[in-house]
Amino acid sequence: MVGIKAVNHQFGQVSLRFADWTILQGDQWLLLGQSGSGKTTLINIITGLLKPAAGEVHINQTPIYELSNAELDKFRGRHIGIVFQRPHLVKSLTVGENLLLAPYFAGLKQDRARVTEVLSSLNLADKVSSYPTQLSQGQLQRVAIARAVINKPALLVADEPTSSLDDKNTDAVLDILISQSRLNQSTLIVSTHDKRVKERLNQHYILD
Amino acid sequence: MNALQISVKDLQANKLSALLNVMLVAFGIGILTVLLLAGKQLNEKLESNAKDIDLVVGAKGSPLQLVLSSIYYIDFPTGNIPLKDARQLAANPLVKKAVPLALGDNYEGFRIAGTDTSFISLYGLTLQAGRFWKNKFEVTVGAGVAARQHLKLGSRFYGAHGLTGNSDIHKTHAYTVTGIIKPQHNVVDNLVLTGISSVWGMHEHEEEHQDHVRPGQPEPFENGEKEITSLLIQYRSPMSVVLFPRMVNQSTHMQAASPAMESARLFSLIGIGADTLQWFAALIMVISGISVFISLYNSLKERRYDLAIMRTMGASRLSLMGIVMTEGIMLTLVGSVIGLFVGHAALQLIGHFQASDQARLDGWAFDSAEAYLLLTGLAIGLLAAFIPAVQAYRTDIAKTLNQS
Numbered sequence: 001m002v003g004i005k006a007v008n009h010q011f012g013q014v015s016l017r018f019a020d021w022t023i024l025q026g027d028q029w030l031l032l033g034q035s036g037s038g039k040t041t042l043i044n045i046i047t048g049l050l051k052p053a054a055g056e057v058h059i060n061q062t063p064i065y066e067l068s069n070a071e072l073d074k075f076r077g078r079h080i081g082i083v084f085q086r087p088h089l090v091k092s093l094t095v096g097e098n099l100l101l102a103p104y105f106a107g108l109k110q111d112r113a114r115v116t117e118v119l120s121s122l123n124l125a126d127k128v129s130s131y132p133t134q135l136s137q138g139q140l141q142r143v144a145i146a147r148a149v150i151n152k153p154a155l156l157v158a159d160e161p162t163s164s165l166d167d168k169n170t171d172a173v174l175d176i177l178i179s180q181s182r183l184n185q186s187t188l189i190v191s192t193h194d195k196r197v198k199e200r201l202n203q204h205y206i207l208d
Numbered sequence: 209m210n211a212l213q214i215s216v217k218d219l220q221a222n223k224l225s226a227l228l229n230v231m232l233v234a235f236g237i238g239i240l241t242v243l244l245l246a247g248k249q250l251n252e253k254l255e256s257n258a259k260d261i262d263l264v265v266g267a268k269g270s271p272l273q274l275v276l277s278s279i280y281y282i283d284f285p286t287g288n289i290p291l292k293d294a295r296q297l298a299a300n301p302l303v304k305k306a307v308p309l310a311l312g313d314n315y316e317g318f319r320i321a322g323t324d325t326s327f328i329s330l331y332g333l334t335l336q337a338g339r340f341w342k343n344k345f346e347v348t349v350g351a352g353v354a355a356r357q358h359l360k361l362g363s364r365f366y367g368a369h370g371l372t373g374n375s376d377i378h379k380t381h382a383y384t385v386t387g388i389i390k391p392q393h394n395v396v397d398n399l400v401l402t403g404i405s406s407v408w409g410m411h412e413h414e415e416e417h418q419d420h421v422r423p424g425q426p427e428p429f430e431n432g433e434k435e436i437t438s439l440l441i442q443y444r445s446p447m448s449v450v451l452f453p454r455m456v457n458q459s460t461h462m463q464a465a466s467p468a469m470e471s472a473r474l475f476s477l478i479g480i481g482a483d484t485l486q487w488f489a490a491l492i493m494v495i496s497g498i499s500v501f502i503s504l505y506n507s508l509k510e511r512r513y514d515l516a517i518m519r520t521m522g523a524s525r526l527s528l529m530g531i532v533m534t535e536g537i538m539l540t541l542v543g544s545v546i547g548l549f550v551g552h553a554a555l556q557l558i559g560h561f562q563a564s565d566q567a568r569l570d571g572w573a574f575d576s577a578e579a580y581l582l583l584t585g586l587a588i589g590l591l592a593a594f595i596p597a598v599q600a601y602r603t604d605i606a607k608t609l610n611q612s
Binding site: 069074 | 517605610
């Protein structure tokens, strides 16, 4: 379960207040709002990347901002998978090695069989030894999703994952996010201002 | 995956820059290795060759030349001294031991030294085979001479006039090898030892036949009086240090030279060049440190997003700092190891092409001080990587991701 309560954040003179939000384990939500409405800020706060000025964030009953920095890093690595708008992979590492970074940094077992399993489920099994520069944009985004789900996170968050993709790839990426979150019984939050995405999930948290 | 693999992969992705840094460090460490080992080996050779010789007495001239020729066998003697005068000095109560030397000939570049049994006790020589010389034209050769000239007991050879070259061979008498000395790891390994009478005998005969006496050259037997090249002297008491050299220099036609003082003078002369090289190597090390710093700093600018993504996967600040530090340390450590290897190889090469056998440098000799060179490389890597590592530590994930 994910919950935010009385969260607000200050950017210079701009103050952002977020309505309380409770998400049950396995739910799939869209976080909607125009550019500049604070979607990315809220995503960063939920994922433990940005400490809010005030308020509480709980993930699986853990108040994440009460953890020490090192504990929060470890918690994030083990329980949260994040997909960004730009599918950034480490260029010097192969696809397989990029995926192994997630269990390494989370302090989990680096299981090559799991790498193959995840890549196969995304039709990328043959790309395990390829370098990021050898992949298309759509393939890169799928690898980024694979990296986010390899540790079977309790919470899968995607921040504008489709904004740079065409319709076909947008559908494909959303299909993958939805299916992977179901497969791992992860809670899914997709932040977007992309109108093509609105109809894909029923539960919406809207920022004004 | 681990921090080391991530660092190695990143360095592999920036091969040229990494190679340049490694080469710079290797060059600096290589020079320092050569200086360290050459200095130590020369010093050891000088000390080992000088043994307990307190003073060398020979003909007037350069004291350094006298010491170099009579102890290290790497220069021409300053001339000859009358045997009668040498005997008087040897009998002086201030002298504990006096070892005569008669130089002038060589065999294939190895010096033939005429001396007596006091030379054996001075260097504590023991035999590998055979016996020490006893009769005229018998020789006992050093282990190095035997090995390089394939000499065995009973081997016969002709000596040549002069300290190098074999253009003027004494063909009237052949030397016979009666013994081979155990390796001494000093100058004796490269000497052919014989009795003084052999040297005199060789030249007496030559003189009679007027074979090779040239105008202007010092003659071994001036006015029919026997001469030797020098006397190696051990003092009887510390008081001799003050009195004896002064007495020789002021009241005889000979000169006294102290090996310790002349060696120190030689080192101070060589030291100027060595110091310059040392500063040059230190400068290269500083430049390599700056180069590693710049390359890590630039690489970090390109990898800021990589590092931020790693943080989102659970990497702690210290992990990122560790990755950057590992890269810096690896660059300088690999450079240092290659530098040590290059230094040893260079020393071996220098030793191979050295004209003189007496102070031949050995690239296979290792020294514990080389560990300090590795530590220096490590320290430079740590220093160069510190600022970039701190920057990696301070990476603001949210800000970096938003900027991208």
